[in-house]
Amino acid sequence: MRILLIEDNEALADATQEYFRQIGHPLDWTISVEQAQKNLSWDDFDLLILDINLPGRSGYQLLQSLRHKGNTIPVLILTARAEIDDRVSALDLGADDYMVKPVDFRELAARCRALLRRERGEASNIMICGNLILNLATHQITVNHEPVELRLRELQLLELFLKNLDRVLTKEEIANRLYTFDEAYTPNAIEQTLTRLRKKLSDSSLRIKTIRGLGYLGHIHD
């Protein structure tokens, strides 16, 4: 996987590059939008980490022109501005995620992995979520390379959470996806399936949080 970092603060860029090299994801670094456009034109990248305040053209302009050309490469925005207005406009312009400086590198790497996971999950049948690997074609699941046996409902539930990471799923949404109209189900059944799933995947990077009164949220902690 190839990541392009567009950042004009040299110290930050240098440290980011070093951190990603250490965790085994070397990244390319350019200092301006103009340079980034050259790199993008002759190389394929899987992810862009984009600063907003850049000398010359701004990160927003690059994002806008990429999306205008129909380029769907995942983009993570880095900015020093913490206003949520900024976030709304960044996401409106087609950014996939957003972080405010100063960022924790572990958090940055986790967000990058989440974006790449989402991208790859759509493209292939293998979902790699931290130490949990799900093969959508064969329905095989491993945690730390150890196979885990799941029942059909548990598998469906797992797939639902992995495809909706970091989003709240209400009990109704889960029931609608897991059961057809004719199948009778009790809200308790979902709770029981979830309890078994949590138990079987207790060593995995997947956390499924219950928010009483709101729903459930799946998150990969790696």
Place this chain on the structure above:
Amino acid sequence: MTKRGYSLQHQLIIRTALLMIIVFVVLSAGVWDYAKRAADISFNRLLNSASLSIIERITVRDAQIDLDLPYAALSILELAPDDKVFYEVLDHRGQHLTGHQQTPAPTGYHPTSRPEFYNAYYKGEAVSWVIQSKHLTAPIANGWVVIKLGQTRRARTELADEIFYSALATLFGILLLTLLLVWLGVRRALQPLSIISNNLHAQPFNNRQPLQNTPIQEVAPLVDAINDYQQQLLTNLTTMKIFIADASHQIRSSLGGLQGQLDIALQTTDSHELKSRLIKIRHEYQKLTRLTNQLLAHALVTHRSDSLTPQKIKLNTLVEELLTEVVRDYAHTDIEFSYTAADQPIQLPGDKISLKEALKNLLDNAVRYGPDNNQIDITLGRIDEQTIEIIIDDSGPGIAPHQRRQALQRFSCLNPAISGSGLGLAIVETVIQAHQGTLKLDRSPHGGLRVFIRLPGTPL
């Protein structure tokens, strides 16, 4: 939208002058008309009495019309010595009888014993005429005898001019006097303004002396307003000074700690110890980051509460979004979250960004100060038609009743073991106050802290 500066005094005087000039022109036209009519009336009376004297002397004698011209009558007209007099008498057939030839007559004249006045040129001069007739009933002369008597207009023009110019002079005097009075009045009325501005200019900016009260009723509210405003500015300035002093103390202390740790780390040769120093540096750095973020957030909410017009906030959506973010951020912990909301969604007027910041601070506090197996509950409810309530409970250590007031103050530190930025609750209070709400701290059912927020809001 600032207009170009203008002088109230000039404006008032110019407007009054324009008004007065219009009045002056209208009145002059009236006076001119009056003067002409007055002159005409007096001179026409003279003309008429002369023509009457002449017409009385017309008789029929010896089968012919006889006129004995009374020179006394014409001498009345000599009161105007510069004017010429013309007359003509026509007999019952309309033939010239005596006097000047070819004098003008008014168009469509029907003989009548009543005098008729008209103006016409005769021999190149403007002449005022009177025409009058007498009916003769003698056998040889049965019909109307007509007399026309004219006088040039010099004397009456002179009289009209005299009336007109003397009236005009009076009017002009009144005009000047009015302008003078307006100028004096405006100056007098605006004088307190210049006194106030002189006083303000003379004061140094940070002077704490309010302006002196004025006995002038119209100016007193202005002085009061200026004094209130000054008082508010001074209070804000003091608050700001204290805040800056506190903030710089906090930042400097934190930077000092970092610097010290870095210096020691540089001297360390043992790699194990270096690592533990670095961990301390990182910890210190994270504290500084949080402090900086909170300082900026505080500045942000203060600024926004001063300057923004409220928009409608869907509170349920906002809280659900926020809760999703917080749960995601703490998904790796054992903290339990719950959310309870009334069936009917709630809306309230306000600033979405600062309200979210405030609630985020409360949730962050609950996580930060609570135990690993913390239970955090958010409840949205309605008190009455106009008031809504947000309750955030945790199962942390809570805040003792006597410390609750102190907890809301900036940079107050209740528990030295856990160092926060000291700004979290201050930010929350600023935001809630800007939304006309109230904030109350209490004990939660789990034994931790309960934060009550009441805000003006309605069902969606």
